[in-house]
Amino acid sequence: MKRASLRLLAAATVPLLGVAACSTSGSSSTSSSSSSSSSKSLTLAVVPKAIGFDYWTHVEAGAKCAASKLGGVTIDWNGVSAETDVTGQVSLLNGYIDRGVNGLIYAATDIKALLPVTARAQAARIPVYNIDSGTTPQQVPLFATDNLKGAHDVASLMNTYLHGHGNVAIVEFQPGTMTDNQRKQGFVQGLAAYPGLHLVADQADGSDASRALSVTNDILTAHPNLNGIFGSNEPSVIGAAQAVKQRHLSGKIVMVGWDAAPDEIAALRSGEISALIVQNPFRMGFDSVIAMTEHIRKGVSVSNEDTGVYVVTRQNMNQPAYSAILSPSCANPPLPSSDPWLKYVGMS
């Protein structure tokens, strides 16, 4: 069984060897495709940064949705339990390479530490794509949110809500990861355009809602005149919103969050959170799986893709386009008609 699939893998990926080995520009293409392999069943490993967040389950749903529409594609979904567990992810991915999956799609827990894993997969002729978080340098196609752009939006939302002046804080999750760095960087750059807004506190919570709660409490203690908080991922928002609520400051402090877990949406509805920057994890899983399958089967060229963000507020949250992004499902997928991969599964 295992041996047979290894042979299949070799047959499917040999023509791509040259491509994988020399693609350095974040895109890859292949000159000749093996049409004989177009209907072969594939096993793709999809590895999030960590399991344990609502966000990653949408990636899983998107990947599995794409697999069901493609046919003959099996998704092997697995992840480590903490986004900080870089070595755990390295060994998990190495395990997939050793077992010989047909393709590897993963979200990098560290911008540098995962580079050797990508190189090793490519040496083993296994195509690699990154989702959500890539590596530096980015040597393989990346399906991700433009975090810088999204965080710029946060700064401009703060400016709008605070009418141009106030003190703001950021509760970040994991300094050292690409997404965290970009969100902070985008926010700080965005704030630079508004001289009336001052970043007075910057603390990290290690993606633990309890830590986010106590850190935010301490920030509120240190800065009684705080006007806005940016929570840069799900547990950061959950903890920060809890602290704000506990101090009866809901509505007085502008909370802008990232992602859209059920409690975040509930808090948006109740007014504790002013706006949520919602990414499209479903699309990351969906598009990357289609792209990799088409790349392996037909040699389609794949390059970096911005999967987009939505600014969801209390006012727009019930509109159809926004409800699809808030509760994505294969029946109601949040995919814009501009998505270039829809045509491969007859959805455009």
Added chain:
Amino acid sequence: MNDPPGPTKTSVTDAATEDVRPALASRPWLLIWRRRLGEVVSQATALGALIVIGAVLTVLSPHFLTYVNLSELVVDAAVTAIVAVGETLVILTAGIDLSVGSVAALAGVVGAQFMVDLKLPWPVAVLGGVLLGALAGFVNGGLVSWVKLPPFIATLGMMGVARGVTFLVTGAVAVYGVPAGFAVLGLGYAGPIPVPAICLIVVIVIFGVVFMWTKLGRHARAIGSNQEASRLTGVPVGSSLVLVYVLAGVLAGFAGMIAASRVESGQPNFGIGLELDAIAAAVIGGASLFGGQGTVAGAIIGTFLIEEIRDGSVLLNINTYAQDVIIGVVVWVAVAWDYWRRRHITGRARAPVVAEIPQTSSAVTPPVHGGPGPRT
């Protein structure tokens, strides 16, 4: 240590034996007193550090010495402190429990599921979470006591098992939608006192009694001082160890429920690294990783020292990772101090319990056979 152990020297060199069998000689009281003094000195040092750091923070930040901040500090510390008390009890027996963080997360998410999916009233769900902690502790204790696994390995396994089960039962997604009443446990106030602080006080009182005035406390201390000698003098080592791990699990489960209440959801990623905070707190508060020493007061002081540093760091907007560096250094200092005081106050540096067994058993056995050991 330096001379070959002879029957005449035993009572002086082997403090552990005398801890267990105080009636054998008159000098052991001196040794026990010196050990207690060692504990007290450690606690006093940690308490001193707590006060000095507090004073420094008061100068550096006008917000430190305020009711709001201090009550927050107490609430933040409560979860870790409750876990640290259980950890200290385990460390007292010369064991270690690496699973408390994972067990707390497991209790938190399953307790939340009891409320959300089974619609159980929240106090029942909290009890369920606590019992789950007890079950995890029972497995730990059974592995240590009956399967004879080293505590490090038994609880390392449980750390993985509990975290894994947490992800399995939740599908790796946080459990939202707990009833509003549940928030009382973590966010409520009784007058000016936060409910988690009351929970902590209850734990302190109960476990203060357990440590000082119950058979279990004395047995735990005896086992940690010298397991083999304890066994020979009639201490029910097996069942005592199981009970100790069960209690550590109960406290971890309870802490997990308070943490879940604080964020009104069961978070599967809660408590990663909590075991290390708990161990650090115990050690800073004078518990010895070699066993036989450790107090509730020490665990509390140690936890507050750690939380005070974290709290102050945020108030001063110190980089997150620098906070971990500071706490790491504090642990080094505490352990180095532990060694130093053993040499200079307790009277001798103790080797790990395992290393003592051959010396002890050969030296101690005859008196045990000679007459009935005193009841402990």
